[in-house]
Amino acid sequence: MYDYIKNQDTDIFSALEGEEKREAEGIELIPSENYVSRAVREANGSVFTNKYSEGYPGKRYYGGQDYTDEVERIAIERAKELFNCKFANVQPLSGAPANVAMYFALMEPGDTVLGMDLSHGGHLTHGHPTTWINKIFNFVRYKMKDTETGEIDYEALREVALREKPKIILAGFSAYSRELDYAKFVEIAKEVGAYTVADMAHVAGLIAGGVLRNPFEDGFDVITTTTHKTLRGPRGGMILTRENEEIAKKIDKAVFPGLQGGPHMNVIAAKAVAFGEALTPAFKEYATQVLKNAKAMEAVFKKENIRMLGGGTDNHLILADVFGSLGVTGQEAETVLDAVGITLNKNMIADESRTAMDPSGIRFGTPAMTTRGMKEEEATRIAEIMIAAMREKDNEERLSVLKEEVKKLCLTFPVPESFV
Ligand SMILES: Cc1ncc(COP(=O)(O)O)c(C=O)c1O
Structure with a gap:
């Protein structure tokens, strides 16, 4: 992959390499993102x-x-x-x-x-x-x-x-x-x-x-x-x-x-x-697992008394009021989670009292992690890591331990090339 770009355009090649690494080594929880197959x-x-x-x-x-x-x-x-x-x-x-x-x-x-x-x-x-x-x-x-x-x-x-x-x-x-x-x-x-x-x-x-x-x-x-x-x-x-x-x-x-x-x-x-x-049976299994993983994450947020808009989820995404529940703003949460290798987005919540640039909520979901083959066990652990990182957002040592764990998890579940 990228053989021609590598020889012709080093600027873009370096950005491509960087993005390949970023996607491989971090957990993608933005609910509108996914990994496509090599065939696509x-x-x-x-x-x-x-x-x-x-x-x-x-x-x-x-x-x-x-x-x-x-x-x-x-x-x-x-x-x-x-x-x-x-x-x-x-x-x-x-x-x-x-x-x-x-x-x-x-x-x-x-x-x-x-x-x-x-x-x-x-x-x-x-x-x-x-x-x-x-x-x-x-x-x-x-x-x-x-x-x-x-x-x-x-x-x-x-x-x-x-x-x-x-x-x-x-x-x-x-x-x-x-x-x-x-x-x-x-x-x-x-x-x-x-x-x-x-x-x-x-x-x-x-x-x-x-x-x-x-x-x-x-x-x-x-x-x-x-x-x-x-x-x-x-x-x-x-x-x-x-x-x-x-x-x-x-x-x-x-x-x-x-x-x-x-x-x-x-x-x-x-x-x-x-x-x-x-259209393949494998995709049905994938869709089923996306929902199961979201439910596993919901269970952790419920157990930890973090408010979820709508009380939880029926689909692939969760909207959590982290400011109301943990005193951490959406922007702070996005930043600290990025630092441990988990990507998601800050999000306004219903009847928001803060601003769009620093709202009360975060939005995250399971489509991309499920594509990597992660199941309920991993979804549960990721939710726990998220909450730990938000709670201990100023503890550098703890954050670097969590970051290592995220990296290990990603190496165990590489992004697949094919789904059929
Ligand atoms: C419900 C809905 N409609 C439309 C769009 C717009 O899609 P695109 O970003 O591909 O233009 C989005 C993207 O986030 C969406 O969530």
């Missing part, structure tokens, strides 16, 4: 990066599409099989453009989206004030009813829907750890004539692996997602339509030519490889 990396770095293929299979604006058509068709078929739906657009360059295209496909400027409150777990692309999309569409919110159980306030959601008449009711999150009642969303959307869209960027792999509910089973119209994160593919996005061909056509137009130019065929090839991996 090969496709991602392949000859398809040379090719322009504006349009869709069989309807392109450039010649020479024999193999791009083949690859995109395979990616589409595998995506449909994974998520049990009739249409898939695999061209979105990432999760954010997938959401932008979806909004423009289903709405006119000025229309309303009802989505999860951002401080209760929703994502920036669900209408954060600093995004352009927030200037074009009108975003209204629903929240958790109780931050200790994480249950969504479906009554309030219905009231807002009846009052605001949204065109889209959006389910989905980047910092929420409980399962959603998709059937309730569909019931309310039917009452007000809204589309139902699930942004499953975080949990797509867990849905594909059959361990979390698929919103399509309850009648959702559309799913947007990233293909990295739990799905363990290359960085990219995707939009799925359950069965309505009119919606699927609108989405295709909104992606190209509405928003994007030429699709990144190397990434689409890598998506196809990752979807192939996700």
